[in-house]
Amino acid sequence: MSSNTAVLSKVPASPSSTKPDPVSKPTTKKVPRLALLDGLRFLAAVLVVLFHYTAWHHGFWGTETAKEAWPVLSRFSVYGNMGVQLFFMISGFVILLSAYGKSAGRFVGSRVGRLYPGYWVAVLATGFLVIVMWPQIGAGLGMRELLANLTMFHPAMGLRHIDGVYWTLWVEMRFYLLILVLIALRLLTVRGMTVLAALWPVFGLAAALTGEDAAAENLMAEYAPLFCGGILLFLIYRFGHSTLRWALLGFNVGIAAYFTGVKGPQEAMELVGYELPAWHYWLIVVGLFTVVALLVLTPLRKVQWSFMAVLGALTYPVYLLHQVWGWWLIDHLSPVLGQYATLPLVIGIIFAAAFLVQRFVERPLAKPLATATSRGLEIIGTRLGLKKNETVGQGR
Incomplete structure (x- = not known):
């Protein structure tokens, strides 16, 4: 998961069918929850947690590296950073599921309500840890970084993360901004998403292969095919199977496997100390896309286990809180x-803290914050002469 080498641096309206893409009216009908997808997101979070606790190169177990404390478990948890790849795949699917047919204001409101309440708590809690309680791990982090991190736009300001795991949030935020631009330009249509999924990964791959590192970074070259693969699964799920959609999905899986096969072994060696072949990561990428496809395109999508929704709700706060607080707990x-009692205890504490954040912060604040943001943007849009509640993305 960690692309940083320093500790702190860095809906459907109906199931799949073969009917032509409709030009439909916006609907307020509640979309059935894909329960097993929630469970898969939770599994991705667990994989990332185990990677950071038992594989990554920290020495908080009293050994030089985590793998020395966990020589057997780390052989498996070394692959746990692939949980981030899985997050991005799922994000490409669920963001389109939630954004399709919404106005720009409603989309922004839904993202603000979903992302910020728990994030603010995590930033303040982790900031207190690394600035006040454990400054040696903060390496000079201060109030400037803390305040900037609260915006989630601190990388654009050239400022460091309070917690290294926030790098993935900046990747996600840029994807959301891209979707917002498409909504504003009325391009979040079936055709527009298909073109995006066909061209974005190609431009990113070309930039990476030609050594245009700045362009590759701006295009998020290694993550574009993960998001676009999720987008294509959404198109198949929402509008049905087609040769073009499946061909583009296979194309994106191939590009994603290429990038992961390059970076995965590098991170395994640099961050853990294991020499792993690229083909392991190729198989993982193909396997993860296959699992997501099975959960959203087969009868498994109809499974409705209520506890999966609970697990899905815990995923985000677990991810936000686990790394530095977990290391501090392990160290103490x-x-x-001893390590065998500490590991399950620390995981339990982090999950309990995540539950408290979800229950007493996210649940009561998410909807009011989303509504207030959407209404505020609608008022601004009305004053600028834009049509209120105008929806996009309906049709070809």
């Missing part, structure tokens, strides 16, 4: 309790 508890 393992000398007293």
Whole structure:
């Protein structure tokens, strides 16, 4: 998961069918929840947690590296950073599921309500840890970084993350901004999304192969095919199968496998110390896309297990809180309790904290914040002469 080498641096209206793409009216009908997709997101979070606790190169277990403390488990948890690839695949699907047919204001409101309440708590809690309680790991982080991190746009300001895991949020935020631009330009249509999924990964791959590193970074070259693969699964799920959609999906899977096969072994060696072949990562990428496709395109999409929604709700706060607080707990508890008692205890504490954040922060604040943001943007849009509640993305 960690692309940073320093500790802190860095809806459907109906199931798939073969009917032509409709030009439909906006609907307020509640979309059935894809319960197993929630469970898969939770699994991705667990994989990332295990990677950071038992594989990555920290020495908080009292050994030089985590893999020395966990020589057997780390052989498996070294692949846990692939949970981030899975997050991006799922994000490409679910963001389109939630954005399609919405106005720009409603889309922004839904993202603000979903992302910020728990994030603000995590930034403040982790900021207190690395600035006040454990400044040696913060390496000079201060109030400037803390305040900037609260915006989630601190990388654009050239400022560091309070917690290294926030790098993925900046990747996600740029994807959301791209979707917002498409909505504003009335291009979030079936044709527009198909063109995006065909061209964005190609431009990114071309930039990477020609050594245009700045362009590749701006295009998010290694993550574009993950998002676009999710977008194509949404198109198949929402509008049905077609040769073009499946061909483009296979194309994006291939590009994603290429990038992951390059970066995966590098991170395994640099961050853990294991030499792993590229083909392991090729198979993982293909396998992850296959699992997501099975959960959204087969009868498995109809499974409605309520506890999966609970697990899905915990995923985001677990991800936000787990890394630095987990390391601090490991550093303080393992000398007293030993590693085998400390690991499950720390995981339990982090999940309990995530539950409290979800129950007492996200749940009560998400909807009011989303509504207030959407209404505020509608008022601004009305004053600028834009049509209120105008929806986009309906049709070809």
